Amino acid sequence: MKRLMHTKTLTILSLSILLILPFLLDTWENIAQGTIAILIHPSLLISDYLRIGGLGASLLNVALLMLMNVILLALLKLKLTGPIFAGLLTIAGFAFFGKNPLNIVPIYVGILLSAKFQKVDFRSLIIVLLFSTGIAPIVSYLLFGTGWPLLYAIPSAVVIGLLTGFLLPIMSVHMLRFHKGYNLYNVGFTMGILSFLYSAILRGVFKLNLFAFDSSTSEAYHHEMLILAIVVSVLLIVGGFISDPRALKKYPIILKSSGRLASDFMRDAGKEITFINAGVMGIISVIFCLVLGININGPVMSGILTVIGFGAFGKHPKNSLPVMLGATIWFIITKEMTGSVSTGLAIGVLFVTAVAPVAGRHGFLVGLLAGFIHVFFTPLTYPFQGGFDLYNNGFAAGFVAAIIVPIFDVIRKNKIQEDMS
Amino acid sequence: MKSKQDMKLIAQIIQELSLFVMYHGYESFDLSYARLQYEETYTLVLSDKKEDMLTYMEQKINQKREKEIEAYYWELLGDLDSSTELNILGLIIDYMSYSWDNDKLVITLHRSIKE
Numbered sequence: 001m002k003r004l005m006h007t008k009t010l011t012i013l014s015l016s017i018l019l020i021l022p023f024l025l026d027t028w029e030n031i032a033q034g035t036i037a038i039l040i041h042p043s044l045l046i047s048d049y050l051r052i053g054g055l056g057a058s059l060l061n062v063a064l065l066m067l068m069n070v071i072l073l074a075l076l077k078l079k080l081t082g083p084i085f086a087g088l089l090t091i092a093g094f095a096f097f098g099k100n101p102l103n104i105v106p107i108y109v110g111i112l113l114s115a116k117f118q119k120v121d122f123r124s125l126i127i128v129l130l131f132s133t134g135i136a137p138i139v140s141y142l143l144f145g146t147g148w149p150l151l152y153a154i155p156s157a158v159v160i161g162l163l164t165g166f167l168l169p170i171m172s173v174h175m176l177r178f179h180k181g182y183n184l185y186n187v188g189f190t191m192g193i194l195s196f197l198y199s200a201i202l203r204g205v206f207k208l209n210l211f212a213f214d215s216s217t218s219e220a221y222h223h224e225m226l227i228l229a230i231v232v233s234v235l236l237i238v239g240g241f242i243s244d245p246r247a248l249k250k251y252p253i254i255l256k257s258s259g260r261l262a263s264d265f266m267r268d269a270g271k272e273i274t275f276i277n278a279g280v281m282g283i284i285s286v287i288f289c290l291v292l293g294i295n296i297n298g299p300v301m302s303g304i305l306t307v308i309g310f311g312a313f314g315k316h317p318k319n320s321l322p323v324m325l326g327a328t329i330w331f332i333i334t335k336e337m338t339g340s341v342s343t344g345l346a347i348g349v350l351f352v353t354a355v356a357p358v359a360g361r362h363g364f365l366v367g368l369l370a371g372f373i374h375v376f377f378t379p380l381t382y383p384f385q386g387g388f389d390l391y392n393n394g395f396a397a398g399f400v401a402a403i404i405v406p407i408f409d410v411i412r413k414n415k416i417q418e419d420m421s
Numbered sequence: 422m423k424s425k426q427d428m429k430l431i432a433q434i435i436q437e438l439s440l441f442v443m444y445h446g447y448e449s450f451d452l453s454y455a456r457l458q459y460e461e462t463y464t465l466v467l468s469d470k471k472e473d474m475l476t477y478m479e480q481k482i483n484q485k486r487e488k489e490i491e492a493y494y495w496e497l498l499g500d501l502d503s504s505t506e507l508n509i510l511g512l513i514i515d516y517m518s519y520s521w522d523n524d525k526l527v528i529t530l531h532r533s534i535k536e
Contacts, residue, residue, distance in 0.1 A: 081487070124492035169493075176496045260502070262494045262509055267484065361502065409502070 007080050007271070010239070011070055018063035025224070026056025035060060042145030043098045043137040044213055045387035046343055048298035050096060050225075051218035058298065062095040065104070069130065072108075076123045082264035082274065082312040087130025089278075089309025093302035094134065098390040103136035103143075106158050110165020117166070128169045131187035134391040135164055138198055141388065146208060164194060175398070181261035182361065182401035184314045185354045188394020192385045195395075199386025210386045217343050219295035226286065226296055229304045233282030236308070240276035247272040258360030259314035266312055278311030281320065285350055288324060292331060294346045303350030310353065319360035319367065320353045326371020327352040344382065344392075348375045351393030355400050362408045374400045423456075430513075431461070436499030437510050438463060438530075444504035445474045456534070460515075463530040470526045474504075475519065481511035482530060 022031055034057025038049050049058040069091055078084065091099060111129050115122040142148075142157035172190040183189055202208045240247050253269040254277050265274040285304040294300055307315060327349045335341050352374045359367020377396035389395055423431075435454060442450050442465065451466040490512040497509055519528040 078489075081489075083489070120492055121488060124488045126489050127493050173493060173496050176494065177500075180500055180502070181494075181497045258503075258506075260506070261497060262490055262512075264490075264508075267487075268508075 015063070015067055015070060018059070018066055022056040022059040022063065025059065026054060030054050031056040031060055034058070038100050039102050040144050041140060042213060043100070043103060043140040044145065044210060044215075045137065045382065045390055045392060046097060046215045046217065046299055047137075047213070048097050048215075048217040049100075050221050050298040050301075051216060055221050055224060058096055061100055062092050064101050065091050065095045065099060065133075068101060068104075073126070076126065078123060078126055080266070080271070082266040082314075083127045083262065084130065085266065085274075085278070086306075086309040086313035087127065090131060090306045091133060093305030093309070094390050096298035096301045096305075099133045099136050100140070103139040103161075104133045106139050106161025107132050107136060107165040107168075110162040110167075111169060112165075113162065114166045114169045118169070125169045128172055128187055131185075131391075132165060132168050132191075134188055134394070135168075135191040135195060135389055137390065138164060138195070138388045141210075145213070146202075146206070160198070167194065176261065179398045179401035180405055182357045182405050183354055183394065183397040184259070184261065184310055184357065185351075185391050185394025185397055186261065188354070188389060188391025189398030191389040191391060192381060192395025192398070195385035195388035198388055199384070202386070211383070215343075217297035217299060219297050222295045222297075225301045226289075229282060229286050229296065229301065232305070232308065233279040233286065236275045236279030236282065238279075240272045240274075240279065243275075244270070244272035247276055251277070254316050255318045257314075257316070257319075259316065259319045259357040260361065261314065261357070263314045263357075264312070265314075265316075274312045277316055278308045280317060281311035281315055282308040284317060284320070284324075288328070288349055292328065292335075292346075292349065294341075294349070297343065299343055299347045300350070303347045307350055307353055315353050315356045319356040322359040322364045322367025323352045323355050323371030323374065324349060326368040326373075327375045329368075329372055330375045344378055345375060348378050348393060351391075352397075354394050354397035355404075358401055358404050361405070362412060366404065366408050370400055370404050373404070430495050430498070433495065433499035434463060434510065434513065434530075434532075437501055437507075438465060440499070440501040441478075441504070441507060441510075442467065442474075444501065445471060459533060461532045461534055463514075463532075465526075465528040465530075467526040467528070468524075470521065475526075475528075477505065478507065478517060478528065481507040482514050482517040484511045486515050487512040 034053030038053040038057055038061055041047055041052050049061060069088060111125055111132060112122055115125050139157045139161040142160055143153050146153060172187050175190045176186055250269045250273040254265050257263045285307045289296060331341060331345055331349055334345060352371045355370045355374055358370040374396060377399055378393055381396045382392050385395055438452060447467055449468060453464045455462050494509050514530045514532050517528060517530045
């Protein structure tokens with residue numbers, strides 16, 4: 001059984017299941033039609049592929065994106081690390097809303113060109129590459145959302161996709177200074193800045209309306225998604241325990257970490273306990289959804305999978321629960337006052353964990369405050385960046401961390417003494 | 422010839438190390454940098470030996486170097502927030518050695534370089 005837990009075996013097994021699953025749950029015809037619908041959709045925030053393409057096509061989209069990226073990692077001979085695990089799960093999640101095999105390719109090629117230009121090993125840019133696809137809608141939008149003839153749409157989509165990939169590795173390194181590593185979705189923050197530029201040009205120069213698309217979601221597959229989220233989480237926990245029955249002894253190493261970038265739990269505490277932590281984070285996300293009455297659509301599923309992924313790269317219950325509870329306070333107030341809650345706020349309860357390191361550094365109450373503030377930022381950053389940055393919460397989290405961390409570093413200046421004692 | 426980015430990285434490693442020892446209570450220390458043929462060295466000379474700090478440094482610094490972390494997260498170096506945060510430095514340095522010499526603790530961090 002332990003042999004089964006080897007990363008290579010697990011990867012092949014998971015990919016096989018992912019590729020077969022769509023055809024067990026949906027018809028070939030639905031899957032083919034849905035896949036075409038997904039590929040030709042502008043994919044701006046929020047485009048729920050479960051509504052646009054249906055269950056089978058969305059799951060196939062997840063499988064194809066995972067396959068592409070796993071092959072790329074294998075070709076580059078890269079081993080599984082915390083950031084790579086987080087990147088893969090984030091891709092799987094956002095394959096439910098915004099990413100597809102067509103819109104990610106120009107960005108990847110752009111990153112390859114950037115590596116050549118900077119004369120650095122392409123493998124060294126793998127972290128940026130895995131998270132770069134959050135801005136993939138710019139490619140789909142220029143191809144299918146502008147209404148331009150294909151003669152103009154195709155070259156503009158390719159050129160902007162390449163340019164985006166080229167710029168991201170250069171820009172994202174420098175953006176770290178803005179939030180000092182307390183926003184786990186740093187590439188999301190960088191893409192927000194770049195999206196702001198694209199949004200300004202497309203709206204200002206070309207007079208395009210970026211918000212004219214149907215952003216409704218589908219909750220029709222709530223039960224299937226719920227089962228999938230629980231199965232993934234439980235498998236990670238069980239797999240971790242089978243591999244190392246005494247893995248829990250290493251949990252304090254993870255729980256003591258602030259989670260600040262770059263906290264690779266696989267490296268610091270081992271793969272087994274990291275899988276368990278990722279599974280626990282998945283179960284926590286599912287519990288929040290069930291207790292708050294959030295039906296799982298594409299964006300919510302994306303949030304759950306991203307939280308699971310970052311269970312290997314900065315998130316754990318101790319630093320995530322305070323910020324999730326902070327966001328939950330506003331969720332409950334809104335629901336009580338208006339009777340309904342937007343998808344943006346619902347996914348905010350999950351994606352707020354981008355600022356989990358703030359709680360990891362400054363404790364429960366500051367984390368609660370950061371989470372509460374975060375959900376006010378996301379509705380503002382969305383129109384600002386035009387919906388090209390799928391990691392809108394990562395964009396907002398950069399500002400939240402940049403505001404909260406310096407203030408509490410001064411207020412709690414004796415924290416260094418506490419750390420040393 | 423080092424690039425501007427290489428020089429910035431060296432300066433940030435020096436800043437990170439300085440903050441680290443100060444967070445551990447040292448009020449006097451020497452820190453020197455040398456570029457040799459195949460490696461760079463950062464040498465810390467401390468007046469006394471703090472076992473906890475040394476054990477923590479050994480554990481973090483002797484981790485396998487990770488080029489992808491180095492390429493992306495080097496900007497966070499030098500911005501240490503606590504005495505237990507040597508994650509990034511550990512992935513940029515190849516290994517460390519130390520000796521106890523004339524009542525001085527001499528810690529040397531080695532980082533291989535491409536020629």
